[in-house]
Amino acid sequence: MPDVFHPLLLLLLSSLVGPTHSCLKDPAPAYKLTGIVCRLTYDAAAVLNEKTTKVVEAAFQHARYPSMQGEKSLLVVGRVLYGLDNLEIRNLSIGRSAFELRPGEGIGLEISNVSAVFSGTIQYGYGSWLVNVQQSVDFEIETQIDLGINPRLYCGKSRVAADTSDCYLNFHKFHLYLQGDKEPNWLKKLFTNFITFTVKLVVKGQICKEINKVTDILADFVQDTAAAFVSDGGISVDIDINTGPVITANYIESYHKGLTNYNNTVSVISESVFQPEQLTEHRMLYFWLSDDAFRPLVAAAHQDGRFRLNISSEELNRLFRPGLSSTVPQHIQECLMGPGSSELRVWSSSVPVLSTFPSGTRVWAQVSAELYCGGQTAPTLCFQTNVSVEVTVSYSDKKVFLHGKLLQILVLRAELPTQNQQLNVDTQEFIREAVEKIGIPHVLSVLSVEFTRLLDKQGTHLFDIFNPEVLHRDGYVVVQMDFGFPHHLLVDFLKKTLQ
Numbered sequence: 001m002p003d004v005f006h007p008l009l010l011l012l013l014s015s016l017v018g019p020t021h022s023c024l025k026d027p028a029p030a031y032k033l034t035g036i037v038c039r040l041t042y043d044a045a046a047v048l049n050e051k052t053t054k055v056v057e058a059a060f061q062h063a064r065y066p067s068m069q070g071e072k073s074l075l076v077v078g079r080v081l082y083g084l085d086n087l088e089i090r091n092l093s094i095g096r097s098a099f100e101l102r103p104g105e106g107i108g109l110e111i112s113n114v115s116a117v118f119s120g121t122i123q124y125g126y127g128s129w130l131v132n133v134q135q136s137v138d139f140e141i142e143t144q145i146d147l148g149i150n151p152r153l154y155c156g157k158s159r160v161a162a163d164t165s166d167c168y169l170n171f172h173k174f175h176l177y178l179q180g181d182k183e184p185n186w187l188k189k190l191f192t193n194f195i196t197f198t199v200k201l202v203v204k205g206q207i208c209k210e211i212n213k214v215t216d217i218l219a220d221f222v223q224d225t226a227a228a229f230v231s232d233g234g235i236s237v238d239i240d241i242n243t244g245p246v247i248t249a250n251y252i253e254s255y256h257k258g259l260t261n262y263n264n265t266v267s268v269i270s271e272s273v274f275q276p277e278q279l280t281e282h283r284m285l286y287f288w289l290s291d292d293a294f295r296p297l298v299a300a301a302h303q304d305g306r307f308r309l310n311i312s313s314e315e316l317n318r319l320f321r322p323g324l325s326s327t328v329p330q331h332i333q334e335c336l337m338g339p340g341s342s343e344l345r346v347w348s349s350s351v352p353v354l355s356t357f358p359s360g361t362r363v364w365a366q367v368s369a370e371l372y373c374g375g376q377t378a379p380t381l382c383f384q385t386n387v388s389v390e391v392t393v394s395y396s397d398k399k400v401f402l403h404g405k406l407l408q409i410l411v412l413r414a415e416l417p418t419q420n421q422q423l424n425v426d427t428q429e430f431i432r433e434a435v436e437k438i439g440i441p442h443v444l445s446v447l448s449v450e451f452t453r454l455l456d457k458q459g460t461h462l463f464d465i466f467n468p469e470v471l472h473r474d475g476y477v478v479v480q481m482d483f484g485f486p487h488h489l490l491v492d493f494l495k496k497t498l499q
Contacts, residue, residue, distance in 0.1 A: 023155030023243050027255065030242035034272045035258020035293030037279070037286070041251045042101060044284035047485050049109075053094045055214060056111055056147065060092055063210040065120075068202055072194055080124065082195055084139075087120040087202075102150075103248050106162070111147040118143065118203070122178070137178055141199065144173035149211060153247065158240035159223055160254055164215050167208035174200060229458045235300045236261045237293075250281050258293035260300050267296030273475045283469075283480040290476045291356050299351045307348035307365075309446060313341045319438050326430040329423075331416070332371070332381060340374030346439070349384060360390040360472050362407065367435075383414040383423075383431050389440060393470045398461045400451040402444040406436055 024030045065087035072080050095113025102108055118141040150166040176192045176199065230237040238259040245254045253276070260267040269292045279286050301307060311319070316336055320328070328336075335342050349368040354361060365387050370379035388407040393400065409432050414423040423431075455461065464484030471478040 023158060023241065025243070027243045027246055030255050031274045032272050033242050033257065033269055034255040034274050035269045035290050036239060036256040037253065037274055037288035038256065039251050039253045039279050039281075039286040039288070041281050041284055041286075042249070044483070045099065045101065045107075045252070047284070047483070049097055049099045051485055053097055053111070055218065056094060056097070056114075056211070057092060059210045059214045060089055060114070060116065060207060062214070063089070063206045065118075065202060065206050068198060070195075070198060080194075082122060082124040084195075084199065085121050085123075087118055087199075089116050089118055091115070091117040101247055101249055101252065106150060106152040106247065109149045109151070111149075114143075114145040114147055116143050116145070117141065118199075139176060139178050141196075142173060142175045142177070143171060143203075146170040146172065147207070151215065153245045153252070155241055155244040159219065160241055160245055161219060162215050164208070164212045167211060169204045169207060171200060232454065233304065234262060235297070235304060237297065238266065246276075253279075258290065260293075260296035262296075262300035262303065269293065278473070278476070279478065280480075284482040285480070287479040288476060289479065291354060292475075294354050294356075298354055302348050302351045305347075307352070309346045309443065311344040311346070311442070313343065316342060316344060319442060320434075324430065324433050324437060326433045327426065329427050329430060332430075335371060335373035335380055338374060342374070343372045345370045345372070345379075346443075356472050356475055356477055357390075358472055358474065360392045360405065361477065362388060362390050364388045366412075367439075379417055381414070382417055384412045385431070385435055386410040386412060387435065387440065391444070392472065395465070395468045395470070398452075398456075398465075400448050400455065402448045402451075404440055404444045406440060409435055 024033075068082075068084040068087075070082055093115045094111060095115075097112070098110045100108045120139060122137050122139045124137070146169070148168045148170070149164055151162040151164050152166070154161055154163065174196060176196050178192065226239060227236070230239060238261055239256045242255045242257060245252050247253075255274075257269065259269065269290070272290055272292060274288060274290065279288060313336070320336060346367060346369045348365050350366040352363055352365040354363050356362070366384065367387055368384045369382070371381040372378075373380045387409055390405040390407055392403045394403065395401070411428045411432050414428050414431055416423065466482040466484070468479065468481040471480065
């Protein structure tokens with residue numbers, strides 16, 4: 001089915017944050033409205049922290065420092081006027097970063113041993129003698145800084161937001177030199193000592209301001225990427241959060257609506273079965289996905305005509321080559337093996353019904369089919385069946401695999417329209433066996449390829465995913481995995497940040 005849309009696989013590995021309703025203050029009431037849960041454990045945060053220095057470097061290098069003017073009265077020399085322009089950073093190096101999850105609060109982040117050289121131009125004058133303000137004197141500042149950021153995570157406009165106002169810089173070294181003079185006379189030293197204090201305040205303010213800006217850009221980037229990831233054509237998933245993230249010493253957890261948007265209609269979830277104890281903490285990343293989120297998505301895919309499959313004569317010949325225990329009716333044999341081209345058209349004739357149990361996800365579907373022979377415009381054979389299959393999902397070698405266990409097949413009708421004839425019991429048994437042994441395996445194979453293509457289209461193959469597991473439970477599915485940081489996302493983000 002070339003245009004199938006499947007929720008579980010499109011949600012796999014996405015960063016689930018997004019935009020619509022107001023946020024609830026207490027997480028417990030939000031559980032009932034939750035279709036998707038994302039749990040990021042401490043080990044995953046540690047992997048992300050390894051890339052924190054790249055983001056901090058972007059903040060330092062992208063900061064724009066304003067021109068500074070001021071004056072100060074000093075003993076001996078009297079009033080001093082000064083102005084600093086074109087302040088920029090070079091020779092930046094960052095030591096190590098450390099973090100902790102602070103239960104009920106946010107994240108504590110320490111960046112130590114940040115070394116950088118700031119350079120620019122300065123105009124200054126003092127006493128009764130004033131340097132011509134049209135002339136510039138080069139200066140540079142050698143620094144060694146420890147940076148502390150304590151982001152507080154909260155629900156802002158139904159998005160996961162971070163307040164980084166708790167930001168501080170400790171200067172272990174901050175030396176300002178005029179024209180490279182590292183041994184200034186007493187007058188220069190007096191001047192540079194008092195101006196250093198002002199420059200420190202400006203650097204601190206701009207760095208923290210830029211970190212806040214970069215954090216906002218990062219939040220929007222992740223959430224926009226996630227929103228695009230769970231959208232395909234006219235079908236999308238609303239992944240707004242219901243309440244602020246829950247933070248413990250071991251994980252960060254967010255609760256998302258998981259509502260399907262299609263044709264200007266939005267699904268509703270009001271009685272979700274989620275409870276925090278349904279997730280563990282031994283893997284890096286978890287997605288909890290409820291049947292309440294899946295069912296409207298499947299319905300939208302059906303209404304959008306996604307569940308259709310046309311099988312060509314070459315494919316039919318290949319599929320029927322192994323043979324069946326039932327005898328192939330003569331007119332069908334002639335159609336499949338005749339000189340003219342044939343085609344089997346298959347589609348879902350009602351909305352598939354989905355329910356998840358510990359053994360797998362059971363899917364009931366009513367399937368209709370028409371067999372066309374020799375280029376005829378009218379079908380040679382029509383039939384309709386009810387099919388119930390229990391499906392499990394796996395993901396390995398960057399490919400999706402669907403595994404099906406047949407539960408029931410019921411042939412509702414089978415006829416030869418051109419002959420106005422109902423088919424006999426033996427022909428119906430052939431159809432039942434063909435659906436079981438050929439049709440269902442082929443559809444699952446096509447779906448596996450299509451889901452892999454959809455995930456590749458969204459960039460999932462660029463992630464390093466380790467030992468992913470899909471666990472089926474009563475009314476929901478848990479996807480759990482370990483991962484390596486997707487470097488391409490960091491590159492894309494930094495490109496956008498530095499535009």
